[in-house]
Amino acid sequence: MAIEDRRERERSARRRLIITTARRLAEAEGWDAVTTRRLSTEIEYSQPVLYKHFTGMDDIADAIALDGFAELAEIIRATRFEAGTPSEALTRIAHAYLNFARDNPAVYDAMFTRATTLRFAADDTPPQLIAGFAELRQTVDLVADGTDAETLTEVLWAALHGLVTLSRAGRLRPGHESDRLQLLVRQFTGGRDES
Structure with missing residues (x-):
């Protein structure tokens, strides 16, 4: 043995x-x-x-994507635990998400923009993808306030991904990242500033 x-x-x-x-x-x-x-x-x-x-390069890219989802889940988890209020948690994880995408562009591409065989929101979704979404949802649960947290998490994820994609392509005004994130967080918290 x-x-x-x-x-x-x-x-x-x-x-x-x-x-x-x-x-x-x-x-x-x-x-x-x-x-x-x-x-x-x-x-x-x-x-x-x-x-x-x-089996080939796509399979290797999928393995890198799985690692990326596991890393992103851990970053979101750690960031959420460092925050005091739900609004602060949402702000911090939004920054952490954008920083991860900026610091790991090839991994982010493997996770979200390359063709993949990885399936999202399916019975056979890999645990790393589930963990990434679940950590994001844990933060959204703090501010959902009766709204469908699952759908709200998908919308937050889509908004963050949109910010990454548009920023990378130079389609957003430089120097306004913080303003955009504050506005996004206000939309998700209903303007509440929990203390």
């Missing part, structure tokens, strides 16, 4: 190396730079080894 355990650890380590290397390349040079040939050169394994772990 020890040999099988060692082989599984080695397999898991190779898989993690592939994901980490692909992520590093995508963040440094963009997704077009991430190919199986380039990855095999970078990690010093043959392309067939890559295909033992992943």
Whole structure:
């Protein structure tokens, strides 16, 4: 059994190396730079080894997206616990979300803009996606005030994603990020400033 355990650890380590290397390349040079040939050169394994772990680049991008959702969920959780009021929690998680997208553009693309086989809001939705949404909803629950929190969370998520997408494309006025977030939070809190 020890040999099988060692082989599984080695397999898991190779898989993690592939994901980490692909992520590093995508963040440094963009997704077009991430190919199986380039990855095999970078990690010093043959392309067939890559295909033992992943069916192709889309599968690797999905693995990176899953990691991203897990990271975002943890960031939102930690940020929510640092806040005093519900309004402050919503403001902080909105900033944290935008900061995550800004600091991890390739991961964010894998999560939200690349073609994917990951399914959202379905019976087979991966736990990392569920956790990301659930953490966002925990914050929205604080301000939902009788509104359908699930739908309100989807609207907040869509608004944050819209801000990320429009900001990246240079479609929003620079220097007004804070104003936009304050307005968004006021809309979700009904203008209440809980103390």
